[in-house]
Amino acid sequence: MTERYRRPLLVMAAGGTGGHMFPAQALAETLLARGWRVKLTTDARGARYTGGFPEGTEIEQIASATFARGGIASKLGVPFRIGSGVVQAMLGFRRDRPDVVVGFGGYPSIPALAAAQLMKLPRMIHEQNGVPGRVNEIFAKKVDVVACGTWPTKLPEGVEAVHTGNPVRGAVRERAGAGYIVPGDYPMSILVIGGSQGARILSDVVPPAIEALPVEILRNLRVSHQARDEDGQRVSQYYLDHAIDAEVKPFFDDIPARMSEAQLVISRSGASSVADISVIGRPSILVPYAVAAGDHQTVNAQGLVDAGAAIRIPESKLTVEAMSEAILAILSNPEGAAHMAHAAMRISKPDAAADLAALVERLGGFEPDMTAEEGQA
Structure with missing residues (x-):
């Protein structure tokens, strides 16, 4: 043998x-x-x-x-x-x-x-x-x-x-607890991910929510936005029309690197996304998929929310204004953002x-x- x-x-x-x-x-x-x-x-x-x-x-x-x-x-x-x-x-x-x-x-x-x-x-x-x-x-x-x-x-x-x-994945474990640079008056990054296939509602709401931010924050932002193929062109055009530095793709094959460089992650609360966010340790805004079986994405987000590491916005309450307020609450509060990053790591496995x-x-x-x-x- x-x-x-x-x-x-x-x-x-x-x-x-x-x-x-x-x-x-x-x-x-x-x-x-x-x-x-x-x-x-x-x-x-x-x-x-x-x-x-x-x-x-x-x-x-x-x-x-x-x-x-x-x-x-x-x-x-x-x-x-x-x-x-x-x-x-x-x-x-x-x-x-x-x-x-x-x-x-x-x-x-x-x-x-x-x-x-x-x-x-x-x-x-x-x-x-x-x-x-x-x-x-x-x-x-x-x-x-x-x-x-x-x-x-x-x-x-x-x-x-x-x-x-x-x-x-190993690429995520390699960046476990990666040093977090708090938001400030220098280049910052937002990562927008909607699960493995992107999320239309995030493509509808996040770009105008970012555009509504105060200019002193907006001028420092770079956005990595995962969008479905059918949404990619309009999302790219929106960012371009409003002079927002953004890269839009249907799939990023370097999510761990982008997440470790981000000041904020906006995401669905699929189990793998939640795990990646907690292991790397980043503040997040989570929008559970409303029709997920048994509402499991709301349950998935609970640990990060309870730890003070994430803001959860149900789809039923997701508006441009609500998203923009949540983004501003994190990016305008360096101490709070650092607390969220460390809280995410504390509950990671x-x-x-x-x-x-x-x-x-x-x-x-x-x-x-x-x-x-x-x-x-």
Whole structure:
């Protein structure tokens, strides 16, 4: 038997959004460094986020589907596509048996988790949000371990969980606690991110909110604004028309660097964004996605808000005036901004990837030291 097959194998299953894929990437980085082999199973949407995964991660697209999209004909075919994916996963597991299977949520994780359950393989899920997604809610009672990124997480009754925190990518960990330059009469930066796909409401509200700031602040500002493709041109034009120094893109591949240089982050409160903001340690204005399942983005933001590290503005109350007032409250108060940055770092879990990796190793029978905080959900 070759060395390749003597090394332990982790199979990760993750859905097609950055919120699921970034924690999976962080775990892959950690376990590859510890000598594991790592495979990722996802769908075509998830494959878009695999460019940042470390070399050595094996990527496999697997059949899956959801009832949440498409017409009647598409919905009728969902069980067959999921069933096909489960068979595909089982055949793959028979050829190359995983030591542990970890699901990160999203319907593309169904085939691998179902196959692991049928084959009685060690398996666990990691739930990033304060309210679990539908897939993780279903599998919470069907796995050996449930790990949570947000604490507390509203899990099904009777489910015990381990609070690992949300793993952040190596590029974020490298900038953990990066020195914060408080706002002042010198060049400053605002980072605007709306999750992995941008957010239209932020593209509608943030540019005029920034334009309404006092000139003594506005003259020092540079803005990095993530906007959807369909919004990018008008957002760029607005900043240009109002002589605001701004860079607008649908996706920034250097978010950790931009965040560490920013005096303020304006963001949705997806779990990965919240984790990045807290680990790097930056003041933030958070606008939870109003129709997120179970209102989980409001729950995700709670820790930063309670710590005094963030201002949360519900979509129902988001106006140009409210956003501009929040921005001004932070950029005109250097001492308060510094307090927010330090408060964010205090509640961060920069070692979440290591704690999650320790759970994986223990579940696979490798018995590492456990440092994760255990709790009853």
